[in-house]
Amino acid sequence: MAQIEDILTQLDQPFTGEVLFDHLPDIVFFIKNTMGQYLVVNNTLVQRCGLKAKSDLLGKTPGEVLRPPLAQSFEDQDRKVLETGQPLIGQLELHFYASRDVGWCLTSKLPLRNKAGEVVGLVGVSQDLRLPDLATDEYQHVINAINYAEANLENPPSVAQLAEIAEMSPYQLDRRMRRVFGLTTGQWLLKLRIDLAQRRLRMTDESISSIAMEAGYADQSAFTRQFRRATGMSPRDYRSARRAT
Structure with missing residues (x-):
């Protein structure tokens, strides 16, 4: 643990995982504050929302960038994680986006806590499910x-x-x-x-x-x-x- 902390304190910028997840096109990644607003997103999420740049998402809630039924579901999930502090793990969901893509995802959201143990936000991923090769x-x-x-x-x-x-x-x-x-x-x-x-x-x-x-x-x-x-x-x-x- 001390070695990890030592590495993190030497970094020029805080490590959020954003750059890493930008290279994983089948995974949506985000960090949100207690108001459910996007603070960090990857390029996949930007594309799925039909937007051009991360700046089009930052500071906004799902309700401001997605259609009401789908947005409401995401916001309800966020609210539950933020209010209870309990993670959402492996939720099977059917997503469809402004880009007209439709697909199944496994979604997980975890609360982020400060040193006092208070929930100050959440981090989440949604991974696309892909059809397997069963020809064996x-x-x-x-x-x-x-x-x-x-x-x-x-x-x-x-x-x-x-x-x-x-x-x-x-x-x-x-x-x-x-x-x-x-x-x-x-x-x-x-x-x-x-x-x-x-x-x-x-x-x-x-x-x-x-x-x-x-x-x-x-x-x-x-x-x-x-x-x-x-x-x-x-x-x-x-x-x-x-x-x-």
Whole structure:
């Protein structure tokens, strides 16, 4: 610890990680103050917001640079971390940006504390999820489970059922799913169902209740709650926002 402090005190400028994260295009990085305003951002976040320079973001909140439903979700997350001092770890989210890019991310936010232990801000990252290469014999059983889940979304299987199809224990299946998707089996199932729902909302005029059933939800309110948690907006708001782009 003393060696780290010695190095940090010799630096010309405080180290925030900004320069490092500027070279990681699949990761959004930011530091915010207690008002939820951006103090440090990387180039990826600037691009995702459809802006030209970091100065267009600094000192602003998500609500000032993003559309209301998505911005509200981010601000609610920030407020919870800042008020409770509890980190948000590995939140699976579907993001869409001013640039019209859409994708799944794993988001983590940690409180920043001063020497007195008071929360003075937060630091966060959102990492893009990328489709893995499963073309190996080792993962053939995993592919069987994935194919089964994709073909039975109206009555989605449990993690235990998928593990049985994959001929392994739930723990073993989880390890392989984490290795290739960066997600637990349960998180991947949720992603699969929300992916279907957001496609149907964007591309069809089906009722929300019908789409909920297609995605394996017998209860529309349960579907709405889970969809809002994953995307930051209701299915109705998501449909309107996507069609406005």
